[in-house]
Structure formats: structure tokens, C-alpha cells
């Protein structure tokens with residue numbers, strides 16, 4: 001069914017043929033065609049069974065349809081392919097008739113007046129029988145069919161369905177075929193076809209003439225608009241003479257208008273009457289026959305002329321059909337082209353979509369770029385606006401300045417006049433001044449000449465000063481040698497009033513070598529040293545003495561500075577300085593390093609290249625610690641001293657020298673040592689008894705020209721007098737009031753005693769110098785061994801507080817003993833005799849070191865002083 005609908009909807013050529021063996025399909029086709037007639041199309045549908053037309057439906061639309069568009073004509077031919085049962089045929093026929101009845105577009109609803117005058121076929125087709133008749137005939141159609149008996153007449157038993165067409169008659173159409181209308185058993189031809197009767201316009205009284213089926217099968221197109229072709233299948237023989245044949249309108253009118261007189265029925269015995277009636281009837285029949293013969297003749301002529309026309313029309317129709325075929329071929333070509341074009345359109349659409357996608361993505365990218373460009377432009381615009389604002393501000397400022405300048409200019413213009421007046425006066429002055437200058441230039445030249453003479457004299461005097469300085473240095477060296485290789489200084493720590501009672505200290509001599517302690521209610525304690533630094537002395541004052549030793553370090557000599565004293569007397573302050581960054585508080589160590597560092601990098605160093613290295617070790621409980629070890633290193637690492645054979649320079653295992661590459665390293669090196677000392681103190685806890693530290697600076701020089709090398713070293717030794725020693729001294733002093741018996745206790749005091757023994761052994765030229773008596777003397781052995789090339793400075797630090805008096809006296813006495821020692825000069829035996837004259841023995845030193853009496857102390861001092869005097873002489 002759907003396929004059928006598609007066929008109908010697709011196939012819109014004027015002629016459509018549907019072949020099927022299904023009666024319902026054909027019925028549906030008729031229904032579809034009927035529905036289409038309501039629209040803009042006209043359909044004429046004919047159903048064939050074999051060669052038989054079994055039903056026809058005609059849609060005869062008006063000239064215009066929906067939207068006043070002209071209706072298109074279609075002809076639908078339905079053919080039953082298989083033999084159709086008679087019942088089915090009847091069903092198809094009834095369906096077609098029903099459709100025709102129900103369809104409002106049937107000819108009955110279309111007034112003939114609305115049709116073009118040329119179109120009479122539709123009218124004929126839809127009003128078969130009735131339409132051919134005048135109005136009376138139409139009325140008769142609405143009445144039930146009249147039985148033939150009462151009227152004595154039988155209407156022509158032909159039912160014809162004509163094809164109604166809205167097109168001009170010249171348009172080719174299929175021939176309408178008369179359906180099988182008779183349900184009576186009628187004789188048929190041998191081929192089963194009824195005789196086709198073509199009723200056409202005929203003069204009144206004409207009778208229908210049977211024409212050959214072959215001629216009427218293909219109904220020719222009706223060129224004349226008023227012509228109507230009726231093909232009917234005659235199912236009955238010729239009608240009885242009483243039959244009325246009437247055409248409709250201008251159509252066929254076959255009629256025999258002969259009325260038989262009504263006679264009263266005669267009695268059976270009235271034979272004569274009855275015979276008379278028979279004769280009258282015969283005469284009437286003859287008359288009718290004659291008239292009918294004339295009519296037949298006319299009809300025959302008319303049929304013949306119509307047959308000729310039909311033949312012409314047939315040929316015309318064949319021509320049109322060939323055109324139709326040609327048009328169909330063209331149509332198929334066009335359809336093929338259309339499908340090709342549709343494919344191309346599809347491909348183009350796809351390409352168009354691809355292009356659109358590409359364009360959209362490109363457009364999106366361009367939009368993104370536009371956005372970024374816009375953002376950048378916005379930024380630039382903001383920047384430009386800010387610049388503009390700044391420029392405006394500047395402009396306003398400049399406008400303001402300009403106004404100010406104008407004011408200034410006007411002010412200065414008035415001033416200018418005054419200046420010009422002054423200027424003239426000044427010019428006069430200048431002229432006078434120039435005269436003066438000329439005179440003065442003359443005198444300047446004279447002065448310059450005198451100056452040059454003076455400079456020559458100054459240079460001569462400077463040379464003389466340098467010569468004298470050189471001589472002074474030589475003398476100083478000689479004095480240093482004469483002074484001995486060990487000098488003893490005393491430094492007094494300053495105290496404020498809040499620190500406590502201070503012992504009165506006097507410095508009686510002008511040379512600054514004597515110090516006298518005067519405690520309350522006690523005798524005076526005078527001491528003499530190489531130099532005494534009062535409480536008001538500065539770090540710079542002390543460094544003056546040290547700095548004189550440094551040149552010998554660069555040339556390969558050695559020096560050792562001992563800072564001795566009880567706790568809190570300022571040893572660290574002297575050696576390292578205070579934590580304050582003030583330059584004047586810098587200690588001897590940083591000052592020495594700085595000076596050596598600068599000296600080794602001075603341009604005058606010529607070909608000598610120096611390396612400056614340091615090492616700092618601590619000696620606690622006769623154990624050596626690396627005070628420059630990195631932070632976090634174990635504090636219990638064992639280090640041993642290894643001396644080169646013959647008392648060479650000692651090295652400490654596991655401790656390397658650190659090269660000083662810049663002056664700024666010095667501060668950090670010292671702070672590292674301080675932290676390290678605190679760590680060691682914490683790790684030793686109760687076993688901590690104080691300790692000594694030795695800071696060594698090694699200066700290695702290489703003469704790149706000669707390859708000669710030197711190695712000098714400078715040691716700074718922080719010697720601590722232990723508090724236990726002080727406490728022991730106190731106790732023993734209180735018990736026995738004889739502090740001479742008090743000896744230094746513990747390892748610290750042992751090392752101090754050992755140091756004193758070394759000094760004594762050296763001064764007495766004892767062959768057995770107890771270097772290995774302590775780690776300290778062992779470490780400094782090379783310094784003592786090469787005493788001829790070594791300078792020593794022993795600085796005793798004391799506190800002026802009364803509470804520290806005893807310890808102060810003890811320290812002063814120990815320093816006095818050291819001061820009394822004379823280290824032997826290399827190659828010089830001059831002091832040997834002096835030393836022996838001193839009659840100092842180790843026992844004497846030990847005894848004197850613990851003797852607090854002022855007489856002993858002053859004796860020791862006087863011995864030292866006499867020795868120095870001896871040296872000086």
C-alpha cells in the first residue's frame with residue numbers, strides 16, 4: 001500500500017498505470033486518486049481486468065484548485081494482472097462507484113457552467129444517463145429505477161464512465177472505457193467482449209450503431225470540445241421498438257416518438273375486431289419501422305463520419321503518445337540529472353559544512369587572537385593613560401614652574417638692572433684687581449722659585465729621616481735583641497664603680513714599666529715589667545708592640561704571645577677583642593691577621609707570594625680539641641701532636657690549617673671558636689676545669705723568582721689560671737696563712753708549671769727541656785727550640801678589684817718569674833753568663849711563683865730588671 005502511495009505521489013506525469021493482482025490495492029489507488037482530486041489535481045482512473053474495464057473513477061476538477069492554481073491532470077489506469085473473480089470485480093466496481101458518489105468533486109457538484117465550454121466530457125462522464133437528458137431526465141435519475149414493465153420501455157442498459165479532464169481537449173488522454181455494467185446474463189462475443197457502441201451526436205430518430213471493437217478500443221482524443229465519446233459495452237440485443245433513446249443536451253438523441261394507440265381489449269369472440277386491431281398495429285409498426293430505418297440510415301452516416309474522425313483522432317493520439325513517450329524519456333533524463341544534481345548538492349553541502357567547521361574554528365582562533373590582542377591593547381592603553389596622567393601632572397607642574405619662572409624672571413629683570421649697575425662698578429674693581437694680580441704673579445713666580453728650593457731641601461731631609469728611621473729600626477732590632485726574646489707586659493682591666501671596691505694601683509715611672517698595688521691596710525706590691533698597660537690603655541697601644549714582631553714572621557721567624565691571667569681579667573678581650581664591631585676594640589689576633597694579610601698582598605711584596613693559614617686548638621684536661629672544626633662535629637675526637645725530628649714544627653693529627661682568603665673571614669673564624677669552646681665546656685660538664693687555647697697563624701712565602709721559601713708562625717696562647725687554683729690558694733692561705741706552699745693544682749696549673757720549667761730550662765740552657773711535660777709546651781716546642789728566631793710576649797692580665805687581689809698578686813708573681821728568665825740567643829753566649837749569674841733554678845722559680853710576699857716579687861722584678869739592664873749594656 002505504501003509502495004502504491006509512493007508510486008502515486010512520485011509519478012506525476014499525466015498518465016499513470018498501476019498494475020496489481022490485488023483488488024484492495026486497486027481500490028486504494030482509486031481512493032488516493034479520488035482524494036487527490038480535491039487538491040490541485042484531476043484524476044481519471046479506470047480499472048481493467050485483462051482487456052475489460054471493470055470500473056472507472058473520474059476526478060473532474062475545476063480549472064483552479066487550492067490557491068487558485070490551475071489543476072493538473074492525471075490519468076490513472078489500474079490493471080488487474082491475474083484473473084479476478086467476478087465477485088471481486090463487482091467489489092471493485094462498487095468501490096469505484098461509491099468513491100465517485102462520495103467525492104464532492106464529481107461532475108454532479110461541478111456545474112457545467114463553471115467548466116470551460118470546451119470540456120463536456122467530464123459532464124458526460126459523471127452524469128451518465130442523467131446528464132444526457134434535459135432537466136426532466138435529471139429528475140428521473142433521482143427517482144428509483146423504473147421497472148421496464150410499467151413504462152413499457154427499457155432504457156439503454158449502458159453505464160458509461162467517462163474521463164473528465166480539465167485540460168484542453170487537445171491534450172492526449174487515455175481513452176475512457178465503459179465499465180462492465182450489466183449484471184444480467186447476456187450473450188457476448190466469442191472473445192468475451194461486448195459489442196462496443198459509440199453513441200454520438202445523431203439526428204433525432206437515429207439509432208445507435210455498433211462499431212467494431214478494434215476501432216472503439218482506443219478512444220481518440222476529442223478535438224471538438226462539444227464532443228463526448230461514449231464507449232459502452234452493449235449487453236443486450238437491440239431494444240424493443242417501444243424503447244426510448246434520448247440523448248442529453250447536445251449529445252446523442254435516439255428516439256422513436258411513436259405512440260401505439262390504446263385499445264380496449266376485445267372479447268375473444270370478437271375475431272374481426274381483434275384482426276382490425278392487429279392490422280392497425282401492423283400499420284403503425286410499419287410506419288415506425290420506416291421511420292426507424294430512416295433514423296438508422298442517418299445514424300449510420302453519422303457513425304461513419306464519426307469513425308473517420310475517430311481514426312484521425314487516433315492517429316493524432318498516437319502522435320501525442322509518442323510525444324508523451326519522448327517527454328517521459330526527457331522526464332527520466334531530467335530525473336536522472338536531478339538525482340545527479342542532488343548528489344552534487346549533497347557533496348557540496350558536505351563540503352560546505354566542512355568549510356563552515358573550518359571557518360568556525362578559524363574564526364574561534366581569530367576571536368581568541370582578537371581577545372588577546374584586545375587585552376594587550378587594553379594594557380597598553382592603561383599604560384598610555386597612566387603615562388598620560390603622569391605627563392599631565394608633569395605638565396601641570398611645569399606650568400606651575402613656568403608661572404613661577406615668569407615671576408622669577410620679572411623679579412630678576414629688575415634685579416638685572418641693579419646687577420648691571422653693580423657690574424660696571426665691579427668691572428672697575430676688576431681692572432684694579434688685574435693690576436694687583438699682575439703684580440702678585442710676579443711675586444708668585446719668585447715664591448715658586450723659593451718653593452722649589454725648599455722642596456729640594458725637604459727631599460734631602462726626608463731622605464735623611466728615612467736613613468735615620470732605618471738606623472732607628474736597626475737600633476730597635478738591636479734593642480729587641482738586647483731586651484731578650486721574651487718580654488713581659490702587664491695589662492690592667494678597667495672596672496666601673498658598680499663592679500666593686502678597687503685596689504689602688506699606681507704607675508710611678510714615666511716609662512710605664514712599673515706598677516704598684518696598694519691595698520688598704522696592706523703593704524704596697526710593686527712590680528716591674530717590660531711595659532705596663534694601665535686600665536686606660538687601648539687595644540692599639542698593645543698592638544704597637546705586637547706589630548713590631550710581624551715583619552720577622554713574614555721573613556720566616558716565629559713569635560708567640562701569651563695572654564695569662566685569672567678568669568675575667570680580659571685575656572680574650574686582648575687577643576680577640578670584644579664582640580662590638582668597633583675597630584678600636586679589635587684584638588691582637590684579628591689585627592695581626594689583617595696586617596699580615598695586607599702586607600702579603602701589598603704591591604711591594606715583589607715576587608713573593610704568601611699563603612696565610614690559621615689553626616686554633618683548645619687544650620682541656622690535657623686533651624686537644626679542634627676549635628675550628630665545623631659545627632656539629634664530635635667534640636671528643638682525639639688529636640695527637642706529632643713533632644718533626646729534631647724539635648721541628650709540630651703538627652696535630654686530624655687538624656688541618658684553614659687558609660685565610662679574605663680579611664672578612666677573620667671574624668667568623670673567631671666566632672666559630674667561641675661556639676666550639678662553649679660546646680666543649682658543655683660536653684665536659686663537671687670535668688671542665690678551664691683550658692688553654694692556641695691560635696696559630698702560619699705564613700708561607702714563596703719567591704717566584706728564586707724559588708726560595710719561608711715559613712713563619714705566630715702563636716696566640718690564652719693561658720688560664722684556674723679558679724680551683726684560686727680557691728685552693730684561698731683555703732690554704734686562710735688555714736696556714738702561708739701561700740708560698742700553695743702550688744697550682746690540676747692540669748691547668750700543671751701545664752703552667754711545665755711552661756715555667758721549660759722557660760727555666762731554656763734560660764739555664766739545660767739539655768733536658770721538658771717540652772713533653774704538657775700538651776701546651778709540646779705543641780709550642782718548635783717555637784722554643786728555635787729561640788734565636790723567636791720572639792715571645794707574655795702579657796699578664798690583672799683585675800683591679802679588691803676581691804681579686806690575691807689572684808692578681810699570684811698572676812703578677814708568675815709573670816715576674818717569667819720575666820726573670822732569659823731565653824738564650826742563638827749563637828750568642830753573652831747572656832749565658834748573665835743567666836747563670838741570675839742563679840735561678842727551677843726550684844727557685846717554682847718557689848717564687850707561689851710566693852706572695854712583696855719582697856720576693858720585687859726581688860724577682862729587680863733580677864729581671866738587672867738582666868735587662870745587662871742586656872741593654
Ligand SMILES: Nc1ncnc2c1ncn2[C@@H]1O[C@H](COP(=O)(O)OP(=O)(O)OP(=O)(O)O)[C@@H](O)[C@H]1O
Pocket residue numbers: 492493494565566567568569570571572573574578720797
Ligand atoms: N681592656 C678592657 N677594656 C674594656 N673591657 C674589657 C677589657 N678587658 C676586659 N674587658 C671586659 O671584661 C670582660 C671579661 O673579659 P674576658 O672575657 O676577655 O676575660 P677572660 O680573661 O678572657 O675570661 P675567661 O678566662 O673566663 O675567658 C669582658 O666583658 C670584656 O669585654
